[in-house]
Amino acid sequence: MTIAFDYTRSLGPVLGRFMAGLRDRRVLGSRTADGRVHVPPVEYDPVTCEPVTDLVEVSPTGTVLSWTWTEGQSSGWALVRLDGADTALLHTVGAGAREHLRTGLRVRIRWAGDRTGHIRDIECFEPGEAEATPETAEGEPVAIMTTPIRLSYRHTTSDEEDRYLRALAEGRLIGQRCPACHKVYVPPRVCPADGVAPDEVVEIADRGMVTTFCVVNVPFAGQRLDPPYVVAQVLLDGADIPIQHLILGVGAEQVRMGLRVAAVWRDREQWSFTPENIAHFEPTGEPDAPYESYAEHL
Amino acid sequence: MRRAAVLGTGQTHHRARRTDVSMAGLCREAIDRALADAGTDWSQIDAVVVGKAPDLFEGVMMPELFLASALGAAGKPLLRVHTAGSVGGATAIVATSLVRAGVHRRVLAVAFEKQSESNAMWALSIQPPFTAPIGAGAGGYFAPHIRSYIRRFGAPPHIGALVAVKDRRNGALNPYAHLRQPEITLESVQSSRMLWDPVRYDETCPSSDGACAIVIGDDEAASSSSRQVAWIRATAMRTEPTFYAGKDHVNPRAGAVAAEALWAAAGIRSPLDEIDVAELYVPFSWFEPMWLENVGFVGQGDGWKLVESGETRIGGALPVNPSGGVLCSNPIGASGLLRFAEAAMQVMGRAGEHQVPGAATALGHAYGGGSQFFSMWVVGRQP
Numbered sequence: 001m002t003i004a005f006d007y008t009r010s011l012g013p014v015l016g017r018f019m020a021g022l023r024d025r026r027v028l029g030s031r032t033a034d035g036r037v038h039v040p041p042v043e044y045d046p047v048t049c050e051p052v053t054d055l056v057e058v059s060p061t062g063t064v065l066s067w068t069w070t071e072g073q074s075s076g077w078a079l080v081r082l083d084g085a086d087t088a089l090l091h092t093v094g095a096g097a098r099e100h101l102r103t104g105l106r107v108r109i110r111w112a113g114d115r116t117g118h119i120r121d122i123e124c125f126e127p128g129e130a131e132a133t134p135e136t137a138e139g140e141p142v143a144i145m146t147t148p149i150r151l152s153y154r155h156t157t158s159d160e161e162d163r164y165l166r167a168l169a170e171g172r173l174i175g176q177r178c179p180a181c182h183k184v185y186v187p188p189r190v191c192p193a194d195g196v197a198p199d200e201v202v203e204i205a206d207r208g209m210v211t212t213f214c215v216v217n218v219p220f221a222g223q224r225l226d227p228p229y230v231v232a233q234v235l236l237d238g239a240d241i242p243i244q245h246l247i248l249g250v251g252a253e254q255v256r257m258g259l260r261v262a263a264v265w266r267d268r269e270q271w272s273f274t275p276e277n278i279a280h281f282e283p284t285g286e287p288d289a290p291y292e293s294y295a296e297h298l
Numbered sequence: 299m300r301r302a303a304v305l306g307t308g309q310t311h312h313r314a315r316r317t318d319v320s321m322a323g324l325c326r327e328a329i330d331r332a333l334a335d336a337g338t339d340w341s342q343i344d345a346v347v348v349g350k351a352p353d354l355f356e357g358v359m360m361p362e363l364f365l366a367s368a369l370g371a372a373g374k375p376l377l378r379v380h381t382a383g384s385v386g387g388a389t390a391i392v393a394t395s396l397v398r399a400g401v402h403r404r405v406l407a408v409a410f411e412k413q414s415e416s417n418a419m420w421a422l423s424i425q426p427p428f429t430a431p432i433g434a435g436a437g438g439y440f441a442p443h444i445r446s447y448i449r450r451f452g453a454p455p456h457i458g459a460l461v462a463v464k465d466r467r468n469g470a471l472n473p474y475a476h477l478r479q480p481e482i483t484l485e486s487v488q489s490s491r492m493l494w495d496p497v498r499y500d501e502t503c504p505s506s507d508g509a510c511a512i513v514i515g516d517d518e519a520a521s522s523s524s525r526q527v528a529w530i531r532a533t534a535m536r537t538e539p540t541f542y543a544g545k546d547h548v549n550p551r552a553g554a555v556a557a558e559a560l561w562a563a564a565g566i567r568s569p570l571d572e573i574d575v576a577e578l579y580v581p582f583s584w585f586e587p588m589w590l591e592n593v594g595f596v597g598q599g600d601g602w603k604l605v606e607s608g609e610t611r612i613g614g615a616l617p618v619n620p621s622g623g624v625l626c627s628n629p630i631g632a633s634g635l636l637r638f639a640e641a642a643m644q645v646m647g648r649a650g651e652h653q654v655p656g657a658a659t660a661l662g663h664a665y666g667g668g669s670q671f672f673s674m675w676v677v678g679r680q681p
Contacts, residue, residue: 001425003354003424005354005357005416005417005420005421007356007357007415007416008414008415008416009320009415010315010316010317010318010319010320010321010412010414010415011320012318012319012320012322012323013323014320015320042367043320043322043323043367043368044322044326044367044368044370045367046366046367046372047372048340049340049367049370049372051326143317144317147357149357178543181543183542183543183544184543185543191542192539192540192541192542193539193542193543193544211446212442212443212445212446212449213442213445214434214437214438214441214442214445214494214495214496214497215492215494215495216432216434216438216493216494217491217492217493217494217495218419218434218435218437218493218494220417220419220420220423220434220435221417221419221420222420222423222424223423223434224425224432225432229432231432231434231438231442232442233442240543240544241541241542241543243429244429244432244433245432246432252495257445257446257449275429291449295450296544297543297544298443298446298449298450298546298547298548
């Protein structure tokens with residue numbers, strides 16, 4: 001499973017000027033009340049807690065204070081103190097080989113070719129002294145910086161999940177009963193109320209009743225279905241907790257509490273170890289379940 | 299137990315997008331106001347407690363790292379609190395506990411969210427393993443439970459709209475509120491778009507950037523304050539699983555049990571008579587009647603009747619959300635702390651245009667997750 005989003009960062013007055021400087025190949029540090037110059041700039045003075053407003057330009061050349069190297073890489077990680085700054089910046093140094101990187105090495109910023117006012121405008125550091133940057137007027141501060149984040153997960157199934165998914169791959173639904181409260185959970189899981197592992201495996205019908213539902217009319221980022229659609233809590237016959245699923249085969253305005261529904265399975269060739277083997281639920285035509293039969297499941 | 303009091307509160311001007319400030323700047327806007335309101339400065343703050351919304355909402359996992367200097371935490375203890383949407387309330391309670399335990403004299407509690415940097419609807423609709431890919435945000439989660447409430451007690455359909463009109467008009471009295479709609483009417487709410495049937499657009503909270511901060515002090519700090527403080531008479535937090543067989547989403551057990559503990563600790567026998575104003579966490583308008591019942595102001599099925607009678611307006615028997623509440627401003631991470639701060643502002647007599655006259659005892663309330671985390675406090679003019 002992968003989830004990803006392009007988060008946007010409002011930079012505010014200090015970081016906005018810092019990023020604008022990078023776009024123009026200039027590095028700005030912030031001077032705090034004790035006279036120290038911080039690079040990257042701090043927004044608030046760690047000693048006085050006051051906002052920092054004094055930004056000063058430092059050199060794009062600096063000195064490696066400390067470093068580390070990962071075998072097989074062409075660059076190392078280093079703490080670089082730029083000339084004019086009192087704090088060090090962590091970045092990569094494209095030194096080519098481990099023996100070329102050392103404490104005290106003079107390094108300069110290698111600027112990205114296409115600079116947008118982003119921390120990635122600093123491609124990396126490289127050995128050497130920078131040429132003087134030509135004087136230019138300070139550009140407009142950058143208001144927003146985009147930081148894409150992408151996360152990939154591999155889920156290791158529990159015994160209960162494993163059993164449930166194997167049954168799904170055979171077109172069956174199973175639950176498991178809690179030995180303490182005797183409730184049947186679908187999907188089976190450690191009982192959230194009693195904190196004990198389930199035991200008895202129970203075959204569950206692929207039909208049941210709508211306990212409650214909502215009609216989703218709102219579109220949103222990442223949505224997998226076109227609205228409007230009905231998302232219902234479906235209490236399967238034999239289960240003591242509803243599952244959430246999609247109701248099709250009936251107009252949204254005709255879906256009601258107590259409606260009897262059955263699973264519509266995808267074609268057998270498409271089945272795998274996933275709940276998506278069930279495409280949706282649709283009405284069976286049976287009489288509605290009486291309110292009392294599901295009131296305690298709301 | 300040692301006594302503790304709210305010495306001062308501060309909040310930001312909540313907006314859809316506060317692109318003029320970073321997260322640090324947003325927090326400081328609230329903190330600087332809270333320190334000024336408390337008549338204190340950084341030298342007197344002994345510890346900082348910070349809460350924010352779930353990490354995926356902003357894509358920031360450990361805000362306490364990069365915010366440490368902005369929160370004035372250098373050289374002091376800094377704690378991070380997580381309890382989903384109720385985190386603001388939990389943050390206030392953790393800070394209170396540090397003071398009541400005698401560990402610190404003055405603690406700063408701050409909570410924030412910059413919803414504009416992400417998309418909470420997206421973050422809340424990610425398909426967890428083994429479920430159908432049909433999540434639809436917080437509205438999609440809570441709308442079916444609102445339907446269950448309506449069915450269980452035969453509540454008339456306009457109750458949700460009544461709450462929305464009240465809260466949005468209250469918000470118009472609050473200079474910090476994100477949505478300020480003095481002209482809203484029952485008809486306009488009822489003709490607004492149906493988002494998650496039965497929840498309409500105007501019955502739904504906005505997506506806001508904002509922060510809130512409070513300074514909590516011990517007996518000596520409170521006594522040396524030149525201004526009225528809000529004495530913290532009781533706090534309560536309870537948790538339950540998101541789902542379990544027999545979970546009552548309309549009347550969650552953790553909320554009811556927390557409230558019982560809260561009233562007992564505060565020595566309150568009849569909440570409806572003894573509480574002058576309540577700030578309840580109402581992100582969808584129907585949660586006002588649901589929480590009125592859950593915390594025990596009225597019996598089961600009577601919440602909608604109290605709303606319909608108009609008694610939850612400013613001037614009624616129990617004004618609810620005079621600030622406009624979550625329906626007017628929803629920086630999720632801060633929303634719980636805003637409820638707690640607004641309750642304190644009421645008993646301190648510093649709620650401005652939305653002040654409930656004579657408010658002496660107030661409830662602050664928050665909930666989070668799938669109605670699973672509950673936090674509340676009672677504050678009063680007197681200890």
